[in-house]
Amino acid sequence: MKVQVHQFADGSGVPSLSPPEKNTVHVWHARTQPACVDPSQLAPMLSEDERQRASRFRFQKNRDEFLISHGMLRMLLGSYLSIAPQEVCFQCGSHGKPELDCTAVQSTLSFNISHTDGLALCAFSSRFRIGVDVEKVRKDFNTTEIAERFFSLVEREALRGLPAQEQHEAFFRCWTRKEAYIKALGEGLSHPLHQFDVSLTKTAAALLATRPEPSDAGQWFMHAVPLPEGYVGAVAVEMPAAVSSNEPLALQRESLHS
Numbered sequence: 001m002k003v004q005v006h007q008f009a010d011g012s013g014v015p016s017l018s019p020p021e022k023n024t025v026h027v028w029h030a031r032t033q034p035a036c037v038d039p040s041q042l043a044p045m046l047s048e049d050e051r052q053r054a055s056r057f058r059f060q061k062n063r064d065e066f067l068i069s070h071g072m073l074r075m076l077l078g079s080y081l082s083i084a085p086q087e088v089c090f091q092c093g094s095h096g097k098p099e100l101d102c103t104a105v106q107s108t109l110s111f112n113i114s115h116t117d118g119l120a121l122c123a124f125s126s127r128f129r130i131g132v133d134v135e136k137v138r139k140d141f142n143t144t145e146i147a148e149r150f151f152s153l154v155e156r157e158a159l160r161g162l163p164a165q166e167q168h169e170a171f172f173r174c175w176t177r178k179e180a181y182i183k184a185l186g187e188g189l190s191h192p193l194h195q196f197d198v199s200l201t202k203t204a205a206a207l208l209a210t211r212p213e214p215s216d217a218g219q220w221f222m223h224a225v226p227l228p229e230g231y232v233g234a235v236a237v238e239m240p241a242a243v244s245s246n247e248p249l250a251l252q253r254e255s256l257h258s
Contacts, residue, residue, distance in 0.1 A: 001221045003027060003235065008072050008122075009036060017079040019109055019126045025237055026124040027132065027225050030072050032065040033118040039064040042071025045085040061117075069120035073113050076122055081105055097186040112183055119231050128238035131184030133176040137230055143171035151178075154197040154208070162200070170200045172232045177205055177222060180236040184220070198222065205234055 001023050008030035020026045030036050043051060050070055057063040074085035077100070081088070089101035100107055112132045114121045123132035144167075147159055155174055162170055177198040182191045196217070197208040205224040210216035218239070225233035 001025065001223075001237070001239070003223050003225075005029070005226060008076075014075045014079040016082075017076070019080045019107075020124055022127055024126075025130065025223075025235060027233075027235055028072065028076060028122045028124075029134070029225075029227060029233075030068055030120045031118065031228075032068045032115065032120050033061055035064055035068060037068060037071075039067035039071070042067050042075075045071050045074050047086075065115050065117075065120065069113055069115040069122075072120060073111065073122050076124070077109070077111065080109055080124065081107055093186045095187050095190060097183065112180075114179075114183075114233070116231070119227065121225065121233055123235050123237075125237050129184045129186065130235065130237045131180040131182065132225070132233065132235045133179035133183060134225070134227065134231060134233035135172045135176050137169055137172050137232060139168070141168075141171075143168055147171055147174070150193045152194045152197050155200065158200050169232065173202070173205075173224065173234070174198055174200050176232050176234040177207075177224075177236070180222065180234040181207060181220065184236045184238070207236065 003025045004027070006026065006028045008028045046067070054063050054066045057066060074088050077088045078085040083105065089105070090098045091101040093099055100109060108127050109124060110128065110130050111122060111124045112130050114133045116134050117136045119134055119136070121132050121134045123130050147156055151159070151174060159167055159170055159174065178193055181196065181198065185191055196210045199206045199208055203224060205222045207217050207220045207222050220236055221239045222234060222236045225235055227233050
């Protein structure tokens with residue numbers, strides 16, 4: 001499985017993009033603070049419902065984050081599908097995960113979006129369910145209490161086994177990997193977080209075990225997304241049956257100015 005990481009640079013226009021090849025994942029990231037693009041440039045691309053959702057945020061930085069992340073998503077989807085960003089139509093899965101409205105456009109392209117304080121991520125796959133998550137490594141966060149409440153026994157023991165100075169960031173690595181997986185499943189937090197284990201190491205992101213069906217773990221690919229300092233992110237995608245879990249990973253980092 002190949003992961004290509006791109007930087008979304010501005011909102012002046014995305015070049016014509018080809019959808020990811022069958023065993024390739026595209027991940028895009030954009031700065032929202034300071035903003036990589038004037039959010040007002042992206043607002044007209046959004047639906048009326050999206051603009052109303054943005055207006056409900058109390059703080060301007062949160063409104064800008066929403067406008068940039070959703071505007072970026074529409075611009076990228078529009079380029080992949082060769083349609084205008086305003087023409088992209090969404091529908092929601094049974095647990096609220098956004099998907100392309102297949103009655104409006106015929107495509108197997110799947111996507112997921114995540115944003116945190118200062119950064120937004122979009123991930124795309126041509127055939128398989130995909131989930132992505134990004135978090136800012138906050139120093140004022142009680143990671144121990146959250147880990148004891150939500151992480152699996154294996155993950156809690158792995159976290160405790162790390163040097164104290166490494167535990168804080170390792171918590172966020174674990175959290176983003178768990179979030180990416182459940183978002184790919186499309187079940188959200190209705191899927192119990194303790195029923196699967198992920199790795200905590202910096203580079204080797206992996207879904208280690210799933211319960212009650214152990215074989216499910218082998219059907220998923222997970223990768224730590226390289227991001228600017230202070231952020232951690234992960235992407236999870238269904239593993240094609242024809243791809244061996246031992247196949248080497250190719251990672252390409254690119255900056256594509258849109």
